[in-house]
Amino acid sequence: MFTTRPTLQGTFGMVSSTHWLASQSAMAVLEDGGNAFDAAVAAGFVLHVVEPHLNGPAGEVPIILAPAGGEVRVLCGQGCAPAGATVEHYRSLGLDLVPGTGPLAAAVPGAFDAWMLLLRDHGTKSLADVLKYAIGYAEDGHAPVERVGETVATVRELFEREWPSSAEVYLPGGRPPRPGELFRNPALAATWRRLIAEAEAEAEAAGGSGGGGPSRVAEIEAAREVWRGGFVAEALVRQAGRATMDTSGERHVGTLCAEDLRGWAASYEDPVTYDWNGWTLCKAGGWSQGPAFLQQFALLPGNVAELPEYGSAEYVHLLVEGCKLAMADREAWYGDDGSVGVSVRELLSAEYNAERRRLIGEKASRELRPGAPGGREPRLSAHALAVASGDSPGADVWGGTAAAGAAAGAGEPTVAGDGGTRGDTCHVDIVDRWGNMLSATPSGGWLQSNPVVPELGFPLGTRLQMTWLEEGLPNSLTPGRRPRTTLSPSLALKGGVPVVAFGTPGGDQQDQWQVHFFLGLVMRDAVRGGLDLQGAIDAPNWHTESFPGSFHPREMRPGSLTVESRTDPAVVEELRRRGHVVTVGGAWSEGRLCAVARDPLNGVLSAGANARGMQGYAVGR
Known part of the structure; x- marks a missing residue:
């Protein structure tokens, strides 16, 4: 039977994703001794870089995982509605639907914490080990697929007129990214480098021994704290408070606050x-x-x-x-x-x-x-x-x-x-030589959802648009509800x-x-x-x-x-x-x-x- 490609077969490891760079980065982790869960985290962060029109760190990700010999579990990386996101508030703004863009549509970001929980509980690699692929593509550049440039071209006027921080990243030299040319996001690379440095320092100050399992876990926990209460959280809250043009045709500020970020965590x-x-x-x-x-x-x-x-x-x-x-x-x-x-x-x-x-x-x-x-x-x-x-x-x-x-x-x-x-x-699916298996669908926080947070290199998400104002x-x-x-x-x-x-x-x-x-x-x-x-x-x-x-x-x-x-x-x-x-x-x-x-x-x-x-x-x- 003719197919566009063969069904691959082997015994060491298999990865399938929606972008070849994510697939190969995950495979590199497997080749380096990592398991399917380490590989998935690496692929997830690479997808933030190479498919920015489809997902981002402040989006969300549901994950179904099957550890070898263990029970199938769902890891929920879907954040909830902020405390101030009430029907009454949105109706008072004259809205009958949640806007499809802008900070009013932003739920508490969920993707980052879900990937960290997966790495902590089921992975074997350090935070730096799995993030180095995404950092490399963001810092040194990657050749973007056609759809990235096409998406940016569609929203170019919005970026130039209303979202200058997005224009700075996605209109380099005043034009959308082009296939075959290197596209970089140095602000995103700098965010991950800073987060790793702060997490390592915090873990060491807390008594991590360096190189052992407890140190690895301590670093991941410290990174989660930086995200929900450190420089990342501060920048996200500042962005949510900026009046932003959205699909309603009006400028609105969001409801996300520091307490929302600190009060939410991914869960099984x-x-x-x-x-x-x-x-x-x-x-x-x-x-x-x-x-x-x-x-x-x-x-x-x-x-x-x-x-x-x-x-x-x-x-x-x-x-x-x-x-x-x-x-x-x-x-x-x-x-x-x-x-x-x-x-x-x-x-x-x-x-x-x-x-x-x-x-x-x-x-x-x-x-x-x-x-x-x-x-x-x-x-x-x-x-x-x-x-x-x-x-x-x-x-x-x-x-x-x-x-x-x-x-x-x-x-x-x-x-x-x-x-x-x-x-x-x-999307990404992975199975390794030990029989660990995973299916994950990263989404949200895409480049056309919200302005890029200038200090971070990525935008907030818009998942609240799926709720009803009734x-x-x-x-x-409803506040606190996914x-x-x-x-x-x-x-x-x-x-x-x-x-x-x-x-x-x-x-x-x-x-x-x-x-x-x-x-x-x-x-x-x-x-x-x-x-x-x-x-x-x-x-x-x-x-x-x-x-x-x-x-x-x-x-x-x-x-x-x-x-x-x-x-x-x-x-x-x-x-x-x-x-x-x-x-x-x-x-x-x-x-x-x-x-x-x-x-x-x-x-x-x-x-x-x-x-x-x-x-x-x-x-x-």
Whole structure:
């Protein structure tokens, strides 16, 4: 079977990420004796440098990790809403949605602390060891991918007129970065050098012995303190207090304060799981989009032999309609809030899904149909109800064009001139020779989110834009509560043993593309005695926007379905006959999947990476 690249196989280590420099940096850590968790931290910080339009240190990262012989855990790097971020405050500013850019949209930064916790608890390397790759690329330069310059060009006027600190970094010589030329961010390199120096000094003053385990841990703990209470925290708070032009067309100051930074830390929790066809699928909880992946499998037959032919119109229709139901539940029930009285377990129960499955008919639905688990009435935001009913400018019943479909896919953001971004994110998966496995989806804090903090070289994030300015909803803007995100790394076990780690950028599309990918592993023939990771990644994919989007301005396109042009024309014709409003996008426009795997019987490792976007790579041996 032809694929864009081979599925890599080896026994030492495998890395797949959305940028080749991150993949190779992670591999360098493995070659230097580090484990998968050391390598992931190095890759995460390199991604901040080489994909700055997709993530940054003040963003967020959910991580699913499976230590060899240990339990699967979720490491939550999603910060909460600051104490001053109340619905009342934002409404008093005349807002009905959280802006898509600017300090009002900034949650407490989560990515840095999550990476530090991972390194402290599961890594073996020092802070300097894992940060040296990112420091090198920021200080000495790297050749930026095309999309970095394209993103900067889109927001150039905003940078020049309103965000001069961003212009200083991202318009060197008065123009956007160009492929093939070295692009540097010396302020970011200086931040990490200073942080390492202060952490080392603090650890030594506290009695670290130098070179031993306790000293390594002490340095990491000191770095966490510098971030949450030292020069980094001081600069972040100053930036949040600067009046900044955002997508509302007005200048606002944020709510982030020193107490918010000092009071938050990354944390571990159990994954949410669902057993399907002999596999156990693991995701983060309802503060993420992850359970929507599981709900889609709960709507499918439990035996893969009962599924329609892979890639057929009936198959695509079944998956798309199941996705619509899961995403409707996401709108009604997901959030960092126990007060709604609905658990993810109820949404995954056999009884509930037998009832929901009956809603999937022969024709495409254009309705937003959340369920009523346990007889509880779903409650949607007024905005979601308006776009679902067509009473809002955000509701777009459309025919679509190939250009629009292509722009909405690929896992890269579509960026407006005011910095508003729809879809985002990076991804990295790693498995090492000892069997440690990890899947992480770094995001937020991208260059178009907020002005660069002059003293630090990176901006604040904008994850609060995913909350609603309406009280009483699972995802209402609430101090101390995590916004419900789209970030959704994945890990799958068989017989209780971790086998596959995978994920993709792409906002609302993440748990659409991943469902088709995983079914591709299960339904297609294996290659080289293992899972056909690359074939499942390369297979034509699709997405629907038949539910309210997670990014400002929270639009919905009822009945929409965008497919890649490699999709069989007969399948497209049949989908249209079934009532889907089909847009035929680019041949390689849907998703940026990454994946690694380990055969539990013989320890053979494998990896695949997405060719879409021309920058994702797997490496290994």
